[in-house]
Amino acid sequence: MRNRGVDVASLRSELEDLWERRDEVSLQSAEAVAAVDAAIDLLDTGRARVAELMDGQVVVHDWLKNAILLLYKQASPQVSQFGPFQCADKIPLKSRIDGSGVQVSPGAVIRRGSYQEPGVVVMPSHIGIGSYVGEGTLVDSWVGIGSCAQIGRNVHLSGGVGLGGMIEPPMAKPVVIEDDAFIGARSMVYSGARVGEGALLGAGALLTDTIPVIDAATGEELSRGEVPPWTVAVPASRPREFDGGTFGLPCLLVIKHLKKGERHDKARLNDAVRT
Structure with a gap:
């Protein structure tokens, strides 16, 4: 520290x-x-x-x-103004944005006690207290970053992504998104789950600490709640037998292994946005 x-x-x-x-x-x-x-x-x-x-x-x-x-x-709760709206919140909005090297669009809500490294781009979204966002990361529209979530450098959080916090409920570990990862639109990552370096999580994926991550080539369960580095993982389901019948439970399917440093086409960064 x-x-x-x-x-x-x-x-x-x-x-x-x-x-x-x-x-x-x-x-x-x-x-x-x-x-x-x-x-x-x-x-x-x-x-x-x-x-x-x-x-x-x-x-x-x-x-x-x-x-x-x-x-x-x-x-x-302290009453404050947010554009034309009146708010009452225990945690004030972040100051010190000017000169920080962080781009913040109108409509973004960034709470005090969070930190964004220079080069971060924040579209209309919500960033909770205790969270950390690394250099060059794009926080796209309607993203919710929960309290204490840890996001690495050059990450792309696509529109509507939700990252859970660890304040309520008080999880042992926060969500961690490592450097160079790409999180597809409307994906949800909760309960201390982790996305490894350079990994691509397909749109609409659900990842918690109990979700199986399975290798499509072998059927092997690679982990629970952790997407391995430099892989492409997409939402899927697998059958489970219950007394009431056979039902599909969510899982993630690793469909491709990337070379370290290789960028999937969807994960290529738009330098113009970050300049």
């Missing part, structure tokens, strides 16, 4: 203690409010992340996730 003038170790210790004693102490005290605000500011400026990949594994920094939960306990 990058540190610019904040003693992260001391802040973490303070917040861990506050979380353990949250039912015994006043969360509205000046000290508690300041500690939570400092943690949210770390997330908002990209100096810290709720979760990140380390040696190929998703590591969750629980003290930062808990800081977000403490914020929900502390905050009261």
Whole structure:
């Protein structure tokens, strides 16, 4: 975690203690409010992340996730204007957009405590607190990025994609979309599922931590809830026998294995949009 003038170790210790004693102490005290605000500011400026990949594994920094939960306990809905509309929300909209190198279209809702690296393009969509979006990623129209979801660099989130959060319900891990992935239109990725580097997820796919991912060439189940890197996976179903009959349950079918660095035609980036 990058540190610019904040003693992260001391802040973490303070917040861990506050979380353990949250039912015994006043969360509205000046000290508690300041500690939570400092943690949210770390997330908002990209100096810290709720979760990140380390040696190929998703590591969750629980003290930062808990800081977000403490914020929900502390905050009261504040009335604000969004275009011609009036809103009442506990989490304010993100500021510091000007000069950040991030393109934001009218109608986009980006909450404070999320971070977008320079070069991110955000069409009308919603980005939740605690989420992280990497450089060069396109967040297309009507995308919903849930709280704490982690999106890599040069990712394309197509129109209507939904990425689940881990605040409500409090999942152990967030959704992770790795670098260079392409998520097809109206796809839903929830419950801590993960899409590997360079993978293409076909339109309308459903991926949760219990959805089988199957190799079409062998019939082998490759994983549950994880699309392997540099593959093309499309929505499918497989039959299951129940007392009431045979029904098709959703799965993902890996229909192609790409060479590392190979871009599927649908996943080629439009540099003009990102310039």
